[in-house]
Amino acid sequence: MEKILEVKNLHVTFTTYGGTVKAVRGVNFDLFKGETLAIVGESGCGKSVTSNAIMRLIPTPPGEITQGEIIFNGEDVTSFSEKKMRTIRGVDISMIFQDPMTALNPTLTIGNQLMEGLRQHHKVTKETARRKALEMMDLVGIPNPKERLNQYPHQFSGGMRQRIVIAIALICEPELLIADEPTTALDVTIQAQILELFDKIQRETNVSIILITHDLGVVAKVADRIAVMYAGKLIETGTKRELFYNPQHPYTKGLLRSVPRLNMKGEALSPIDGTPPDLFAPPKGCPFAARCDFAMEVCERVYPDDSLKSDTHRVNCWLQDKRAEHLLVINYRNENRGGGKQ
Numbered sequence: 001m002e003k004i005l006e007v008k009n010l011h012v013t014f015t016t017y018g019g020t021v022k023a024v025r026g027v028n029f030d031l032f033k034g035e036t037l038a039i040v041g042e043s044g045c046g047k048s049v050t051s052n053a054i055m056r057l058i059p060t061p062p063g064e065i066t067q068g069e070i071i072f073n074g075e076d077v078t079s080f081s082e083k084k085m086r087t088i089r090g091v092d093i094s095m096i097f098q099d100p101m102t103a104l105n106p107t108l109t110i111g112n113q114l115m116e117g118l119r120q121h122h123k124v125t126k127e128t129a130r131r132k133a134l135e136m137m138d139l140v141g142i143p144n145p146k147e148r149l150n151q152y153p154h155q156f157s158g159g160m161r162q163r164i165v166i167a168i169a170l171i172c173e174p175e176l177l178i179a180d181e182p183t184t185a186l187d188v189t190i191q192a193q194i195l196e197l198f199d200k201i202q203r204e205t206n207v208s209i210i211l212i213t214h215d216l217g218v219v220a221k222v223a224d225r226i227a228v229m230y231a232g233k234l235i236e237t238g239t240k241r242e243l244f245y246n247p248q249h250p251y252t253k254g255l256l257r258s259v260p261r262l263n264m265k266g267e268a269l270s271p272i273d274g275t276p277p278d279l280f281a282p283p284k285g286c287p288f289a290a291r292c293d294f295a296m297e298v299c300e301r302v303y304p305d306d307s308l309k310s311d312t313h314r315v316n317c318w319l320q321d322k323r324a325e326h327l328l329v330i331n332y333r334n335e336n337r338g339g340g341k342q
């Protein structure tokens with residue numbers, strides 16, 4: 001399969017009065033043409049910062065991409081000028097933001113907002129742009145598009161507005177769509193319709209999608225692969241089946257605890273006891289160590305390397321590292337001795 005995106009060793013920091021927040025700390029992943037990758041993880045783990053970095057929308061200062069590469073169609077976007085980025089953003093890479101209700105301009109008609117990107121980037125005539133806008137409204141399921149084109153955002157319901165936001169994101173036929181919690185604000189029926197819409201659009205346009213969500217039902221429904229993020233790192237990546245049926249990282253196991261099946265609906269990720277580490281001073285070793293039932297001494301000292309469970313399944317946990325097998329034996333013996341028969 002052809003890769004559309006390669007994120008390599010991405011680091012993003014924010015310099016604040018309280019110190020430097022290490023929000024994204026060495027993230028690696030690939031995205032293939034026409035697939036959907038879901039990024040899941042607790043609030044504050046760096047999902048939005050990662051996607052904003054791909055769009056080069058990290059506010060600088062206080063933020064900065066301090067290391068790494070973001071290869072989109074063979075070119076590293078971290079080296080692009082803002083001028084070049086403006087020709088790509090909304091055209092080749094589109095994003096649906098976490099707060100879609102504020103994404104529309106209340107003073108412009110839906111038609112103008114739909115046609116704006118097309119006219120700016122593709123230099124099409126007004127008539128062509130209008131035809132394309134009507135086609136997109138039809139694709140996202142807006143009834144009476146001709147009439148609706150001249151209306152303003154406040155004349156649309158929440159679900160319909162979200163459809164418009166999706167239509168705007170897709171009208172220039174991007175190769176990559178990043179959707180940050182695109183359905184959170186919507187009720188369940190509309191959520192389901194929007195997800196079906198994603199599916200349909202992907203089949204029709206072969207767009208690659210990065211989907212950020214807290215909703216495991218959404219993941220189960222639309223993801224091909226899942227990446228689990230924790231404290232600024234991707235700690236486990238695999239196909240949907242691998243992660244739902246054979247999770248390896250204790251954090252993934254905890255997070256997906258409530259999902260032994262793929263047909264579930266609207267269930268949120270399981271909360272896990274304890275709090276994530278302070279990203280001002282993240283631990284040297286495994287960031288999950290303080291909350292992990294299986295933590296060993298090495299976990300606190302050294303960050304675990306990638307362990308490959310299959311060609312598609314990667315995890316960072318000492319329990320999966322061949323070099324730590326003897327440590328597990330020692331741990332087991334110590335535990336048995338400690339809890340011995342007295």
Ligand SMILES: Nc1ncnc2c1ncn2[C@@H]1O[C@H](COP(=O)(O)OP(=O)(O)OP(=O)(O)O)[C@@H](O)[C@H]1O
Nearest residue numbers: 014021023042043044045046047048049050062279
């Ligand atoms: N502008 C900023 N200034 C300082 N810190 C920031 C800024 N933006 C993000 N951060 C920090 O970066 C970290 C990652 O934030 P991010 O928004 O990516 O989390 P998230 O995984 O998207 O969470 P949620 O699920 O709540 O949306 C957090 O600790 C956050 O406080």
Ligand code: SF4
Nearest residue numbers: 286289292299317318
């Ligand atoms: S590396 Fe250690 S602390 Fe981290 S998840 Fe694995 S066993 Fe737990």
Ligand SMILES: [Mg+2]
Nearest residue numbers: 047048049098
């Ligand atoms: Mg976010």
